[in-house]
Amino acid sequence: MIDKKNKTFRAGLIITGIMLLIIIIGAFWTPYDPNAMNGAAKWAKPSFEHLLGADNFGRDIFSRLVEGAGATFFIAAASVAIGLVIGLVIGGLTGWFGGWIDEVLMRIIDSITAFPSILLALVLIAILPSGKYNIILALGLLFIPSFARIVRMEVAKQKNLDYVRNAKLMGVSDMRILFVHILPNVVPVLLSTVAIGFNNAVLSEASMSYLGVGVQPPDPSLGRMLSEAQNYLLSAPWYALSVGIAIILLILGFGLLSEGLGGDGNA
Numbered sequence: 426m427i428d429k430k431n432k433t434f435r436a437g438l439i440i441t442g443i444m445l446l447i448i449i450i451g452a453f454w455t456p457y458d459p460n461a462m463n464g465a466a467k468w469a470k471p472s473f474e475h476l477l478g479a480d481n482f483g484r485d486i487f488s489r490l491v492e493g494a495g496a497t498f499f500i501a502a503a504s505v506a507i508g509l510v511i512g513l514v515i516g517g518l519t520g521w522f523g524g525w526i527d528e529v530l531m532r533i534i535d536s537i538t539a540f541p542s543i544l545l546a547l548v549l550i551a552i553l554p555s556g557k558y559n560i561i562l563a564l565g566l567l568f569i570p571s572f573a574r575i576v577r578m579e580v581a582k583q584k585n586l587d588y589v590r591n592a593k594l595m596g597v598s599d600m601r602i603l604f605v606h607i608l609p610n611v612v613p614v615l616l617s618t619v620a621i622g623f624n625n626a627v628l629s630e631a632s633m634s635y636l637g638v639g640v641q642p643p644d645p646s647l648g649r650m651l652s653e654a655q656n657y658l659l660s661a662p663w664y665a666l667s668v669g670i671a672i673i674l675l676i677l678g679f680g681l682l683s684e685g686l687g688g689d690g691n692a
Contacts, residue, residue: 434685437620441678444671448498451491459492460484460643468661477667481657486664493645494671496557500640501626503561505619508568513608515569516576521584521603531577534570542567546629550638557640564629568622575618579611620683624676631672647672 456476463483471478477486515534519527537545549563583589584607592602627647633639634648642649647668654665 431685433681437678437681437683437685440674441682444494444674444678445498447491448495451488451495455485455488455491457485457488459488459645468657471663478661478663480653480661480664486667489645489650490647490667490671493647493650493668494675496640496644497627497630497634497647497672498675500557500561500564500630500646501623504564504626504630505568505622507561507565508622509572509615509619511565512569512572513576513611516573516578517580517603517608517611519573520577520580521599521607523581527577530573534573537566538570542625543629543632546633547636547638550633560630560633560639564626567629568626571618571622572615575615576608576611579614580607583607583610617683617686620679620686623679624683627672627675627679647675 461484463479466475466479466483466485467481469475469479469483475485475487477490480486480489515530519530540548546563546567549566550559553559553563580603589602589607592606597606630639630646631648631651634646635652637649637652639648640646650668651665651672654661654668658665
């Protein structure tokens with residue numbers, strides 16, 4: 426079982442590493458300007474000049490794909506980071522203090538989870554102005570409950586252990602015990618949840634951009650590119666295929682990482 430998980434983790438690490446390398450390189454260099462139109466290259470087929478061909482405006486698909494993957498990755502990572510940080514604080518406070526703090530904060534968490542996640546995200550995006558930072562804010566809010574519940578449970582376990590009791594006897598303050606001693610021990614438990622959350626964030630961002638409420642043109646994102654490509658499945662199948670593979674690889678890499686870390690997919 427351990428060997429299988431190790432192989433799964435390594436496979437996920439390789440796939441994720443390759444995608445990250447491409448995204449990092451694309452942040453500094455792409456073969457063409459992703460938004461530059463070229464009428465002469467309209468619907469150019471994949472070649473050495475255009476590795477993945479060109480779209481209906483003559484824009485290089487590979488360049489747009491790399492930048493779009495970078496935008497999707499940034500949104501997903503930032504959304505999970507927001508959910509993780511706020512979830513750590515809420516879960517830590519509720520797990521440590523309990524009482525009315527636990528009651529109030531967990532009721533807020535329950536209120537968030539009472540709505541379907543995508544529907545709630547769409548409502549927030551409709552209220553907020555368009556832009557990737559508002560997408561990050563909306564998605565980040567949705568990830569708070571899963572992290573908060575796990576942290577709350579782990580903190581409740583940790584606070585009764587000997588090292589915490591010893592810290593209390595030495596006069597260490599509650600906040601220092603919680604944030605310096607307990608929460609760092611809780612973070613490793615969250616690694617598989619982070620990987621699962623990233624997958625959900627990629628799918629959510631791609632779905633919203635596909636529906637036209639995510640990243641706005643001319644800036645590329647994987648969801649918007651897939652939406653544009655669906656109209657040309659017969660005439661330019663390489664467009665949708667390349668975008669679809671990029672989305673699959675992003676999700677597959679982190680999915681394998683999650684499985685290798687022991688995630689159960691319930692985040």
